[in-house]
Amino acid sequence: AADFVLAVVPAQHLRASLTAMAPALRPGQPVVLCAKGVEQGSLALMSQVLAEAAPQAAVAVLSGPSFAAEVARELPTAVTLACPDADLGRRLAEALATPHFRPYWSSDVIGAEAGGAVKNVLAIACGVVEGRGLGRSAHAALITRGFAELTRLAVALGGEAATVAGLCGLGDLVLTCSSLQSRNMSVGLALGRGQSLAEALAGKRSIAEGVASAPAVRALAEKLDVETPICEATAAVLAGERDLDEAILGLLSRPLRSEQEG
Template sequence: MKMAVIGGGSWGTTLADLLAKKGHEARLWVREPAVMNEIRTTGENSWYLPGRKLAENLEVSTDAAAVSEGVRHFIFAVPCQFIRNAYQRFQKYLPKSPVVICASKGIELDSLMTMSQVCDDALGSSKPRFAMLSGPSFAYEVIREMPTAVTLACKDKKAGKEVQEALSTPYFRVYTASDVPGVELGGAIKNIIAIAAGVADGLGFGGNARAALITRGLHEMSRLGKAMGGDRQTFMGLSGMGDLVLTCTGDLSRNRQVGLRLAKGQKLLDILAEMKMVAEGVKTTEAVHALREKVGVEMPITEQVYAILYKDKDPGQAVYDLMTRALKDE
């Protein structure tokens, strides 16, 4: 199968490498000519995946037309705030009814749209068959062929099965689902809770605090998800609880690292300036803060993370305010 992967970051490169190693005709589109030249000459993407040799049959290019030629399945793995631009860049090269797989997690800040809504808005004339790939999956581990399980949500069962079979390997297991809103919202909101978990860890709190944040964070995820058409049960799966646990506890979590450093007194702009890769939870917090007001859903952890990020609230005070809210039933 011919498949194009859009985005030469750690996740896009990892997925393209997985497809190429499996024998597919995998084409990776990257924005920077320097990244393209390095992969072509050395077989590595040293900026995002240092020391990892990529499949020799992996094709890489900065030419959208060349990457798209003859392809019906497109994986978009760019930061979610730039995914609309990526859709628009490739729109004129897409066939009718392409399978568009989104591997980016977040909410578009300007429109408050989910990734599937952005796809419909940007590519509606192409009649895309949308799929959302999400779940607990650090690229660092997948590129090393460590066992990983994820969820692919797609309303078109035939397209979903095609992508499931294309991506699945003995170390990368793909489950299918039909609840696109639930899967994409779980993948977005868990990054907010991961920032909160990082704050708690950075303040020196223990396992009790982390467990409380994960559990109550899951409640916030499912509450907003249900209000937006998702199934509460979806949040008990890989794209909900699974991704939440990984992102809140793993040292490779960029969003948790943001929280850790905020708790130590570092400023957000300084933290972001020093990071190689995007911490999606920062912008997603701003978007979900606005979205939950629009929908009318209570999300106290998200509100405190928003206050820390955008109102310079003291992290310790944020925890105190969470713990001293009016008492209620679980």
């Protein structure tokens, strides 16, 4: 039997995969969740999906700024390995570590998951900024204000602000919002250049998790009464409820306020 399982399945398909896998999992067997997203309908984070589909498993979350192609090429990469059991988290980090792949362990599973889920939605918005040619200043502002949204939602869910200020939040956000290797940013780029969502997704063999997670992130923020205007506008554009120029104008015409207010 495997010492632990890496669940590398798209977020919206994780429940079905874990349900099928559950009979083969022994009590306490660690399942390391690598998907980043919020489940549509249930609005569950991936650890909550695991708890329902395979409650006998021990949960861990692997998240952070990492492109699979770079990991495969053994380029230096650092990530967060979150696990509520500190000793298990340390052992999993040691098992996954290589000279080129460095996991830092944390006990804040919720914070690690929130960072990974929200950054995919924000990356689509950053792609739109790039595609519309709105400039580097707008790009930097979107990352910064997006990080504020990410932090507010993570804390409302029960995560810690310090966690999302690390690799699994800020680190992952910066990477995903700054490179066209990002599937989510490339979708936003296509939208910003005038393509429809169907055109932006056509021919892509890989999944842009932010497209599926955007409506769930918006609904979760509404449920928790957390202000996330960038995520909300992105979800509205993806759903066809608002066109890009209307969404951009809406964000820029929001009332002025203290930066700390939100």
